Every structure is written in structure tokens, then in C-alpha cells.
Amino acid sequence: xxxxVIERLRPNPTQDTKPYWDGLLKGQVLIQQCADCGIFRHYxxxxxxxxxxxxxxxxxxxxxxxxxxxxxxxxAFHLAFKKDLPTAYIxxxxxxxVRLCAPLRGDGIDDLAIGKQVNIGVEKLDAxxxxxxxxxxxxx
Amino acid sequence: MSSxxxxxxxxxxxxxxxxxxxxxxxxxxxxEASLKAIADAGLSPQDxxxxxxxxxxxxxxxxxxxxxxxxxxxxxxxxxxxGASVLASLQAAICAVDAGVANHVLIPIGRNGAxxxxxxxxxxxxxxxxxxxxxxxxxxxxxxxxxxxxxxxxRRHMEEFGTTSEQLGEIAVTIRNHALLNDNAxxxxxxTLEGHQNSRMISDPLRLFDCCLESDGAAAVIVSSAERxxxxxxxxxxxxxxxxxxxxxxxxxxxxxxxxxLGTAKAAPRAFEMAGVKHSEIDVAEIYDCxxxxxxxxLEDLGFCKKGEGGDFVQGGRIALGGELPIxxxxxxxxxxxMIGLNHVVELTRQLRGQAGRAQVKDAEIGLVTGYGDxxxxxxxIMRR
Numbered sequence: 235x236x237x238x239v240i241e242r243l244r245p246n247p248t249q250d251t252k253p254y255w256d257g258l259l260k261g262q263v264l265i266q267q268c269a270d271c272g273i274f275r276h277y278x279x280x281x282x283x284x285x286x287x288x289x290x291x292x293x294x295x296x297x298x299x300x301x302x303x304x305x306x307x308x309x310a311f312h313l314a315f316k317k318d319l320p321t322a323y324i325x326x327x328x329x330x331x332v333r334l335c336a337p338l339r340g341d342g343i344d345d346l347a348i349g350k351q352v353n354i355g356v357e358k359l360d361a362x363x364x365x366x367x368x369x370x371x372x373x374x
Numbered sequence: 375m376s377s378x379x380x381x382x383x384x385x386x387x388x389x390x391x392x393x394x395x396x397x398x399x400x401x402x403x404x405x406e407a408s409l410k411a412i413a414d415a416g417l418s419p420q421d422x423x424x425x426x427x428x429x430x431x432x433x434x435x436x437x438x439x440x441x442x443x444x445x446x447x448x449x450x451x452x453x454x455x456x457g458a459s460v461l462a463s464l465q466a467a468i469c470a471v472d473a474g475v476a477n478h479v480l481i482p483i484g485r486n487g488a489x490x491x492x493x494x495x496x497x498x499x500x501x502x503x504x505x506x507x508x509x510x511x512x513x514x515x516x517x518x519x520x521x522x523x524x525x526x527x528x529r530r531h532m533e534e535f536g537t538t539s540e541q542l543g544e545i546a547v548t549i550r551n552h553a554l555l556n557d558n559a560x561x562x563x564x565x566t567l568e569g570h571q572n573s574r575m576i577s578d579p580l581r582l583f584d585c586c587l588e589s590d591g592a593a594a595v596i597v598s599s600a601e602r603x604x605x606x607x608x609x610x611x612x613x614x615x616x617x618x619x620x621x622x623x624x625x626x627x628x629x630x631x632x633x634x635x636l637g638t639a640k641a642a643p644r645a646f647e648m649a650g651v652k653h654s655e656i657d658v659a660e661i662y663d664c665x666x667x668x669x670x671x672x673l674e675d676l677g678f679c680k681k682g683e684g685g686d687f688v689q690g691g692r693i694a695l696g697g698e699l700p701i702x703x704x705x706x707x708x709x710x711x712x713m714i715g716l717n718h719v720v721e722l723t724r725q726l727r728g729q730a731g732r733a734q735v736k737d738a739e740i741g742l743v744t745g746y747g748d749x750x751x752x753x754x755x756i757m758r759r
Binding site for chain 1: 575
């Protein structure tokens with residue numbers, strides 16, 4: 235029987251956003267830092283919301299953060315994600331001052347709480363697409 | 375600054391039947407509702423010289439000229455605020471009739487949201503341009519539908535303020551009870567709090583019964599200048615105050631500084647100030663109810679209670695018919711039909727005319743209606759008979 239291939243949802247990057255996706259494919263989560271006033275911004279955009287400078291650098295994030303909010307999805311809104319259900323999606327406060335939203339991998343879906351420490355990683359889905367993911371930080 | 379307070383009125387309303395399978399095109403549905411609204415206003419189609427179609431719908435101003443044979447359309451616009459579009463359109467229509475650009479502006483909404491070509495609403499919102507950030511950065515992760523995206527706001531509210539799923543259930547049950555009084559509501563069976571709690575989880579904390587319907591049908595309203603409205607077929611329903619508000623980080627909830635605030639929080643003080651009324655003077659409120667949590671959050675952002683107190687506020691019958699602030703007397707998006715909130719404007723107009731049948735709020739003189747859309751746009755109108 236021929237396997238039915240479910241096409242993934244893919245981003246359609248612009249000149250403003252392509253470096254973010256290229257970074258993920260290299261295993262890096264990159265965000266923009268204003269070259270003039272120094273604040274970080276995310277999602278990618280051409281103008282600094284604080285000083286309106288268009289000069290910026292791409293910076294790799296420290297790679298950790300804390301839970302700001304979350305949801306656990308039980309319903310498949312797209313067939314490509316059905317096999318992963320239930321999936322927790324975490325809104326993470328990064329030390330850089332922006333947020334990142336990513337699916338939880340590994341343990342911890344049943345005891346999520348605001349402020350919980352998490353680590354950010356990258357998951358390569360195929361040759362053309364990699365996404366950020368979240369893991370609960372191990373207690374030291 | 376001059377104000378548009380009391381400069382415009384809703385003078386005609388129309389609705390088709392609401393269903394899950396209309397069997398007719400959305401354009402035809404909108405023409406049916408529009409002709410009903412025009413007749414209700416005591417006008418004929420050639421009197422319509424303004425139209426504001428739904429910004430992301432499939433019917434444009436030209437379709438109304440063609441189908442209704444409008445001789446001289448002088449004003450058209452669109453207001454892309456998702457579910458807040460209807461009230462942003464009402465605001466634009468009042469500006470137009472007050473400035474004399476048009477005399478009678480038609481605001482139609484119609485869709486085959488349940489049966490339509492192109493898939494159900496939940497799976498096609500991502501194509502809207504105002505969803506671009508979500509479309510690029512969250513959908514490839516599997517965060518696709520409003521239920522998933524909005525759940526982060528609801529969870530944050532629950533964790534910060536102790537809001538419970540039972541309190542969201544109280545909203546769903548109350549609105550269902552109101553739908554049972556409405557012959558043109560899709561949901562016909564009673565809902566209990568237990569039934570709400572047993573409905574399947576869609577995206578925690580939002581259960582199936584926290585989510586609105588996807589439905590087929592159309593609604594339309596006519597907006598005329600306050601001066602012209604005095605001599606028309608129906609008692610005019612004046613717009614005392616109206617405003618739209620856009621939240622911080624309007625295109626993605628993830629980056630919003632305060633997840634528990636909507637654009638409503640910016641619009642509400644302006645609408646109340648323009649209207650010159652107090653919260654205690656509102657006799658009935660039709661609150662945009664795509665999800666139960668969004669009702670609760672708006673009640674706070676509107677100022678009916680403080681931030682964090684919405685859960686307590688909705689309990690004890692306060693928001694039911696006979697309560698202090700009856701809401702969604704028609705059954706709302708949750709239990710009547712999803713007409714992008716134009717059914718809320720139609721219902722408020724009926725209430726203030728005294729034409730709301732079994733759901734009539736006794737002596738309703740002043741009412742409020744809200745819209746909410748996309749990732750948090752809000753709009754508020756305060757109206758009187």
C-alpha cells in the first residue's frame with residue numbers, strides 16, 4: 235500500500251526573516267539585536283521598536299528561559315501533527331527580554347507551571363526545516 | 375475634537391436562517407440578509423449609497439452594486455480586524471453618514487463557515503494577512519488554530535488569578551440557555567455545567583464547549599445619519615459611543631507584554647467617555663464570544679469588574695437574563711451562530727427596540743456590544759433607543 239505523505243506546514247520567509255530559519259537549520263536560535271540601542275526583538279522585523287534604527291545584528295540566544303504560559307493541544311488541526319498529540323506548546327520568557335513559543339519535548343507535560351526553568355533546543359524535521367523546541371531543565 | 379457620538383443610528387437589521395449547511399452561496403446569503411435589512415429600514419435598494427463588505431470575505435462592494443442594482447454607490451471601505459471588523463465598520467459608517475459622504479450604509483456579513491468551499495474556518499484563518507507572524511513562526515510548530523493560540527492567554531489568566539474551567543463553563547451554559555429562547559439559534563439542546571466539564575479538551579484549558587460554532591448564514595445592518603433616522607420605518611437605535619482598540623503586539627500573542635489584556639482595554643474607556651454613560655447604566659450586553667475565556671477577559675477590559683475578577687463576576691446568575699448584566703441574549707457565537715458578531719449588533723438593536731421576543735430584557739434602554747478579532751483587536755459600541 236502506498237503511504238500517503240502529509241505535507242508539513244512550512245514558513246514562507248521574507249528578506250527580513252530568512253536568517254532566522256537559516257540559523258535553525260544550522261542548529262542555532264537567532265534573534266535580532268539593535269546595533270544602535272542594543273535591545274533584542276523577536277519575531278524578526280526590519281525596524282527597532284525602541285529607537286527605529288534599521289541596523290541590527292543576529293545573535294544566538296543563551297538557550298534557556300522560564301515558562302510564561304502554555305497550552306496542551308489534544309486536537310489535530312493539521313494531520314502532520316496528529317502523531318505527536320497531546321503536545322504542549324510553551325510561551326517562554328527569554329533572558330534577552332523577548333519570548334519564544336515552541337513545543338515541549340521530553341518529560342514534564344503534567345507539571346507545567348509559570349516560572350519553571352526550561353532549555354531551548356533545535357529539532358531538524360527534514361533537510362529544509364528546523365524548529366525551536368523546549369525541554370524542562372533538569373533540577374541541579 | 376468633534377465626536378461622532380449620537381451622529382449615526384442603526385436603522386435596519388436582517389438575518390437569514392442560521393445552519394450548518396445553507397446550500398446557498400455566501401454571496402446569495404448576504405443578498406438575502408441585505409434585502410431584509412433594507413426592507414426593515416423602510417428603504418429600497420437604490421437608497422443604499424454605501425457598503426462595507428467583510429474585509430476577508432469573498433464578496434466585495436461590486437457584488438452589491440451588481441446584485442442589488444445600486445445606482446450610485448458613493449462610499450465603500452473595509453476594516454480588517456477579524457471579529458472586531460463589524461464594529462470598526464459601524465464606526466466607519468457613522469463617520470461617512472455624519473460627514474455626508476453617504477446617506478445609508480449597508481454592513482453585510484455572510485459565510486458558509488461550516489460547509490464552505492476552502493475548508494472550515496478553524497483551518498483557514500492562517501491565510502489572513504493579519505495572521506502573518508503566526509503563520510510564519512508558530513504554525514510550522516503545530517500552533518495553528520485560534521483555540522491553541524488563545525489558550526496561552528486563558529492559561530496565564532488562570533495561573534495569575536485562579537480563574538477556573540467551571541467559571542468558563544458558567545459562561546457557556548448561560549449563553550446556551552439564552553439560545554434556547556431563540557428560534558434562529560443552531561444549538562437546541564440544553565447544556566449543563568457537568569456537560570461542559572465533560573466535553574473533550576481541544577487545547578487546554580479550552581474544551582469543546584468553550585469554543586464557538588462554525589456556521590452558515592448571513593446578517594446585515596443599515597446605518598443612517600441620526601437626523602435621517604428620525605423619519606424611518608423603525609425606532610432609531612443611536613450609537614452613543616464607539617471605539618476600536620489594537621493590543622500591543624497585535625499580530626502575535628506570544629510577544630504581548632500582558633497576555634491577559636486585549637485591544638478592548640484601550641477601546642472601552644474611549645467608548646464609555648464618548649457615550650457619557652456609567653457601567654451601571656448598561657441594561658444588556660452582547661459580548662463577542664468566540665471562546666468563553668474571551669468573554670471573561672472582555673468583561674474585565676470593559677471595566678465591569680477589575681482585572682482578575684472576571685471568574686467571580688460571571689457566577690451566580692449575574693450575566694443571565696434577569697441578572698445584573700444579561701449578556702448574549704441571542705445565544706452568541708457559542709450557541710446561536712458565528713456571524714462574526716454582526717448577529718450581536720442585530721440582537722442589541724432588537725433588544726433596544728423591544729423586539730427581542732422571549733429573550734427581551736425588560737425596559738432595555740442602553741446596551742453595549744463588543745467585537746474581538748484576530749490576535750486581540752477589540753471594539754466597543756454603546757447604543758440607546
